[in-house]
Amino acid sequence: xxxxxxxxxxxxxxxxxxxxxxxxxxxxxxxxxxxxxxxxxxxxxxxxxxxxxxxxxxxxxxxxxxxxxxxxxxxxxxxxxxxxxxxxxxxxxxxxxxxxxxxxxxxxxxxxxxxxxxxxxxxxxxxxxxxxxxxxxxxxxxxxxxxxxxxxxxxxxxxxxxxxxxxxxxxxxxxxxxxxxxxxxxxxxxxxxxxxxxxxxxxxxxxxxxxxxxxxxxxxxxxxxxxxxxxxxxxxxxxxxxxxxxxxxxxxxxxxxxxxxxxxxxxxxxxxxxxxxxxxxxxxxxxxxxxxxxxxxxxxxxxxxxxxxxxxxxxxxxxxxxxxxxxxxxxxxxxxxxxxxxxxxxxxxxxxxxxxxxxxxxxxxxxxxxxxxxxxxxxxxxxxxxxxxxxxxxxxxx
Amino acid sequence: xxxxxxxxxxxxxxxxxxxxxxxxxxxxxxxxxxxxxxxxxxxxxxxxxxxxxxxxxxxxxxxxxxxxxxxxxxxxxxxxxxxxxxxxxxxxxxxxxxxxxxxxxxxxxxxxxxxxxxxxxxxxxxxxxxxxxxxxxxxxxxxxxxxxxxxxxxxxxxxxxxxxxxxxxxxxxxxxxxxxxxxxxxxxxxxxxxxxxxxxxxxxxxxxxxxxxxxxxxxxxxxxxxxxxxxxxxxxxxxxxxxxxxxxxxxxxxxxxxxxxxxxxxxxxxxxxxxxxxxxxxxxxxxxxxxxxxxxxxxxxxxxxxxxxxxxxxxxxxxxxxxxxxxxxxxxxxxxxxxxxxxxxxxxxxxxxxxxxxxxxxxxxxxxxxxxxxxxxxxxxxxxxxxxxxxxxxxxxxxxx
Numbered sequence: 001x002x003x004x005x006x007x008x009x010x011x012x013x014x015x016x017x018x019x020x021x022x023x024x025x026x027x028x029x030x031x032x033x034x035x036x037x038x039x040x041x042x043x044x045x046x047x048x049x050x051x052x053x054x055x056x057x058x059x060x061x062x063x064x065x066x067x068x069x070x071x072x073x074x075x076x077x078x079x080x081x082x083x084x085x086x087x088x089x090x091x092x093x094x095x096x097x098x099x100x101x102x103x104x105x106x107x108x109x110x111x112x113x114x115x116x117x118x119x120x121x122x123x124x125x126x127x128x129x130x131x132x133x134x135x136x137x138x139x140x141x142x143x144x145x146x147x148x149x150x151x152x153x154x155x156x157x158x159x160x161x162x163x164x165x166x167x168x169x170x171x172x173x174x175x176x177x178x179x180x181x182x183x184x185x186x187x188x189x190x191x192x193x194x195x196x197x198x199x200x201x202x203x204x205x206x207x208x209x210x211x212x213x214x215x216x217x218x219x220x221x222x223x224x225x226x227x228x229x230x231x232x233x234x235x236x237x238x239x240x241x242x243x244x245x246x247x248x249x250x251x252x253x254x255x256x257x258x259x260x261x262x263x264x265x266x267x268x269x270x271x272x273x274x275x276x277x278x279x280x281x282x283x284x285x286x287x288x289x290x291x292x293x294x295x296x297x298x299x300x301x302x303x304x305x306x307x308x309x310x311x312x313x314x315x316x317x318x319x320x321x322x323x324x325x326x327x328x329x330x331x332x333x334x335x336x337x338x339x340x341x342x343x344x345x346x347x348x349x350x351x352x353x354x355x356x357x358x359x360x361x362x363x364x365x366x367x368x369x370x371x372x373x374x375x376x377x378x379x380x381x382x383x384x385x386x387x388x389x390x391x392x393x394x395x396x397x398x
Numbered sequence: 399x400x401x402x403x404x405x406x407x408x409x410x411x412x413x414x415x416x417x418x419x420x421x422x423x424x425x426x427x428x429x430x431x432x433x434x435x436x437x438x439x440x441x442x443x444x445x446x447x448x449x450x451x452x453x454x455x456x457x458x459x460x461x462x463x464x465x466x467x468x469x470x471x472x473x474x475x476x477x478x479x480x481x482x483x484x485x486x487x488x489x490x491x492x493x494x495x496x497x498x499x500x501x502x503x504x505x506x507x508x509x510x511x512x513x514x515x516x517x518x519x520x521x522x523x524x525x526x527x528x529x530x531x532x533x534x535x536x537x538x539x540x541x542x543x544x545x546x547x548x549x550x551x552x553x554x555x556x557x558x559x560x561x562x563x564x565x566x567x568x569x570x571x572x573x574x575x576x577x578x579x580x581x582x583x584x585x586x587x588x589x590x591x592x593x594x595x596x597x598x599x600x601x602x603x604x605x606x607x608x609x610x611x612x613x614x615x616x617x618x619x620x621x622x623x624x625x626x627x628x629x630x631x632x633x634x635x636x637x638x639x640x641x642x643x644x645x646x647x648x649x650x651x652x653x654x655x656x657x658x659x660x661x662x663x664x665x666x667x668x669x670x671x672x673x674x675x676x677x678x679x680x681x682x683x684x685x686x687x688x689x690x691x692x693x694x695x696x697x698x699x700x701x702x703x704x705x706x707x708x709x710x711x712x713x714x715x716x717x718x719x720x721x722x723x724x725x726x727x728x729x730x731x732x733x734x735x736x737x738x739x740x741x742x743x744x745x746x747x748x749x750x751x752x753x754x755x756x757x758x759x760x761x762x763x764x765x766x767x768x769x770x771x772x773x774x775x776x777x778x779x780x781x782x783x784x785x786x787x788x789x790x791x792x793x794x795x796x797x798x799x
Contacts, residue, residue, distance in 0.1 A: 206519060208536075260513050262506045265495075269503055272492035279452075279490040280504030280554075281475045339494050 025332055025348045028377075032352060036359030044359055051237040057354035058166075058243040059084070059306035063325035064332070064346035065247075065254050066298035069264075070291055071329050074271045074338035075124065075131040077295055078322050079138035085318030086146040087113050087303035092155025092313030095162065102161035110300050116142070117296025121289035139322075147315060156312025165246075166308025169239040178239040185231030188248075189224060196220055243305045247347070250298065255343045267291065272339030327374065328353050331381040352377070403428035403593055404449070404482075404562055409460035411444060411453065418444040419458070420617040426562070431584060431594045433604040433625075436614035437637055442597040443486075445614070446564050449595070450484040451477030481561030485568065489551035491539045498522035498535035501554050521557075529553045529583050545576035549583060556587075563587060564595045569603055581607045601630050613637055 036044040043049060063080050070077050087109045094105040116138070123134045173179045196216075203210050210216070234240050240248075258264040269277040270284050277284060307313045332349030334341030353374060360370040402425035409422040419441050426432050434442050447453045449462065451471035462469045464480055471477040491500050498518050507518045522535035529549045539547060548568055555563050565584075569577045584594055584607055598604060604611055604625070611628065613620040613636040620636045 202516075260515075262508045262511050262513060265499060265506065265513065266503075269492045269495060269499075272494045273490075275488070276490040276492050276500075277503065279474060279484075279486065281473070281478060282504045339492065 025345055025352070028331070028381075029348055029352050029355065032355050032359070036355065036362070040359065040362045043362055047233050047236045049358070049362070050233045051241075053351075053354060053358045054234075054244050055166075055241055055309060056358060057350050058241075058247050058309070059302045060321060060324045060328055060354060061247045061347050061350040062250055062298050062302040062305065063321060064328040064350040065250050065343055066295040067322075067325045068329045068332065068334050068341045068343050068346035069254070069258060069267055070131075070295055071326070071334045072258075072271045072338055072341040073267045073288060073291055074274065075288060075291070076326070077120070077131065077135045077292070079120070079135040079142060080295075080299055080322035080325055081318045081320050082139050082143040082146060083113075083116060083296075083299045083318075084303040084306065084321060085313070085315070086116075086142040086149065087300050088307035088313040088317055089146045089150040089155060089315070091162070091304065092158060092307060093149050093151075095158050096155045102159045105159075106162070106304060109303065110297070113296040113300035113303075114293060117293040118289075120296070121292035124292060125285040125288035143319075150313060150315055152315060154312045154314040158308070158312060162304070163308050163311060164242060166243055166305050166310070168242045170242065170245055172239070178235045181231060181235050181239040184240060184245070185227065185235070188231070189227055192223060192227065193220065243309060246301065246305060250301070251343055251347055258343055263287065263290065268339055270338075324353050325350070327378045327381075330378060330385065333385070335385055336382055349381075402426060403465060404595075405463040406445070406449070407461045407463065409445070409448065409458060409462075411448065411458035411460075413444060418617050419448070422460070422614075422617075422619045424612055424619060424622055426593055426595060427610070428561075428593055429588060429591055430609045431588055431596060431607050433608035433611045434595060434597045434614060435599065435601065435604055435611060435633060435637060437599065439616070440614040440637075441617040442614055443566055444617075446484060446486075446566050446595070446597055449477065449482055449562075450474060450564055451482070452484075478558050478560075481559070482564065483555035483558050483560040483562070484564035484566065485548070485551040485555055486566045487568075487570065489547050490554075491547055491550065493540040494538060496536045496538055497526070497533055497542075497550055500539055500550060501525060501535075501557050503554070505558060525553045525556050526550075528556055528586075530579075530586070544571045545579055548572070548580065552583060552587075560592065562593045562595060564597075566597050567599065568596075569598065569600060577603070601633060604633070605630060 033044065063084070067077060067080070090112055091105045091109040094100040094108055095102075100108070120131075120134055120138060123129045124131045170180045170184070173183070176182075196219075200210050200216065211219075231240075234244070258268070266277065266282050266287055269280070269282065270287060274284065303318075306317060310317060328349035329341065329346045330336070330349070331352050332342065332345030332347070334346065356374055356377065357370060360373070404426040406422050406424050409419050410417070411419040422441075422445065424445075434445065436442050444453070448458055451474045454472045455470035456472075462471070469476075469480055471480070477483075492503065495503075501522050502518060507514050507521060519535050526533060526535065529552055531546060531549045531553065533542060533546060533550075539550070542550070548571075552563065552565070568580060572580060581603075584596070588594060596603070596608065608625050610622060610624055611633060612622040613633060615637060
């Protein structure tokens with residue numbers, strides 16, 4: 001009946017193609033992990049390394065969360081790297097030379113980021129200057145600003161309260177080792193299972209067909225196994241780092257925003273068909289402005305996490321990170337033409353990029369090879385996007 | 399005499415250096431289906447965009463009045479609040495998003511910014527049934543056909559509690575059946591008191607559903623009348639601004655021969671055993687190929703003509719072109735035989751194809767149209783554009799030269 005409608009002629013192929021896009025990321029990730037495990041004789045898969053890997057992913061993952069929405073809306077942001085580096089440098093300078101404590105310096109960093117976000121939003125949304133140009137220009141300006149604020153020197157040491165953001169772990173509750181991590185893991189499991197079952201019940205209530213119980217169970221078992229493995233790795237080391245906790249929270253919040261809020265859905269509409277969005281009365285300028293504000297906020301948070309993890313704000317931090325974040329977005333399934341993309345996909349994309357970095361470092365490969373491999377993977381990801389999109393274009397051509 | 403619900407007064411607009419609208423004065427009455435007709439560049443779409451708020455107040459001179467009160471639309475939202483919604487030719491849909499998301503795009507069912515999906519689904523179903531569309535609200539738009547997308551565009555207008563529905567040439571992409579479907583929806587909406595403003599080049603549409611018609615030509619208002627007071631010919635003449643005979647060329651003589659009944663000729667198609675008539679052979683051939691052939695539908699211009707298979711009384715294949723003699727008139731299907739079966743498949747109705755059918759005995763006049771092109775106008779008002787070469791070819795094939 002209603003499910004039959006979705007299974008119209010083109011859609012069987014369409015749904016396979018759509019699922020290929022989603023499953024490709026996971027397959028790629030698992031494949032890469034397997035390859036590196038073999039090549040590093042198991043070091044890659046050790047809990048210590050995986051825990052480090054997750055930490056290394058954190059900053060790019062936070063950036064990817066924002067850049068996915070920006071790419072979905074059909075825009076871009078090339079300033080991320082030096083933007084991050086500037087905020088980190090600012091916070092470092094305030095702590096080191098002006099002797100500000102953690103909270104005021106973090107607040108200043110957030111404020112500065114929001115001002116820069118307004119700047120981007122104003123020129124891109126209201127003055128209609130292409131985002132490419134505005135953020136490219138910004139990149140240069142912020143790089144200069146960063147050098148000015150740090151006077152070309154690494155800002156270290158930083159306040160311990162601040163360092164905890166990047167290096168600390170979720171505090172123990174006192175019952176057993178890493179009990180807080182276990183608690184968070186249990187909460188995530190419960191949330192997932194409830195959401196899946198509630199979704200299934202809602203589908204049934206609305207008269208849709210649901211996937212057979214066996215397959216549903218298998219799917220849930222696999223995902224729960226993944227969640228358990230994830231938390232298991234963390235529990236067996238030192239627990240959840242604050243950085244990862246921040247990534248999880250931001251990931252959840254932004255996924256919710258992208259799926260269930262008016263703002264989120266309108267962003268997707270703007271990317272999918274800006275003309276349709278305009279004719280529907282959506283204020284595109286306002287939405288894009290807010291997008292760049294949100295991106296700025298995320299850049300600031302990523303700056304705090306990265307600077308704290310590294311223990312200092314170096315002039316070398318951050319440069320080029322925008323490319324990592326954008327690549328993460330595309331690898332995670334964001335479409336080059338806008339309108340399609342998910343935040344979980346971006347996070348997986350970030351993990352893929354970081355895994356490659358991590359694995360190759362473990363193998364002592366020179367950075368040149370690392371860069372080349374990353375470049376090819378990005379190309380492959382976008383190629384897959386184009387190929388899966390073409391079939392959809394054919395289906396929709398009328 | 400009804401109060402005019404929506405009115406434009408002295409509407410003048412310049413667009414990209416030329417005068418798109420020139421002092422229009424038109425009154426639209428509540429509950430009417432009001433057709434706005436004119437050739438390309440007559441100003442139909444510009445007028446609709448002014449009414450819709452796409453061309454905001456300030457970009458034109460003149461006034462828009464609803465129930466006698468002047469309106470100034472600074473954006474689409476303003477016109478929507480006043481009860482005007484428009485469906486333009488691209489339907490304004492985001493193809494990757496679902497039906498219900500598109501229906502409520504810009505008017506989301508939400509509380510404090512968070513979308514309420516259950517309510518969205520139920521309201522989507524309600525409005526879809528109002529336009530007689532039985533689709534799943536969560537299906538993505540790109541999976542649906544053209545008529546469904548158009549109806550969703552109309553449903554979207556209903557979601558905004560429109561009082562005035564503006565349609566810009568909706569039947570351009572539709573087949574005959576789909577157009578009938580559209581007419582039925584418009585009639586249903588009219589019964590609910592909606593005023594429908596319908597821009598079109600096709601007079602068939604106009605005479606099917608409209609109550610009043612306005613003719614525009616080169617941005618000027620030519621006339622507005624009740625449909626019962628005018629004929630198609632008159633409207634056509636007003637649209638063209640000509641009453642004189644068309645200019646022909648040496649290639650096309652103004653005198654056309656009367657239709658001649660052609661005797662049946664032999665055809666080189668595999669005959670199934672036991673078949674005697676050639677027509678039967680053709681029909682059977684395709685029935686075998688496709689598994690069915692009850693009717694033959696041939697696209698002619700924008701209209702599909704449907705013939706019962708047993709009304710085909712003879713055909714001829716010559717130089718790879720197929721001629722059918724159907725229903726007392728000769729029809730040329732300008733297609734190689736090998737592709738004929740493709741075109742006879744009903745599912746191919748939705749594909750545009752270039753080939754035109756010319757019933758040469760029904761041509762009323764030939765109008766030169768641009769460079770090397772001719773518009774052939776038939777006795778029922780329908781028009782087909784053909785190149786000079788093709789008309790010459792047809793004349794040759796029909797033995798007129």
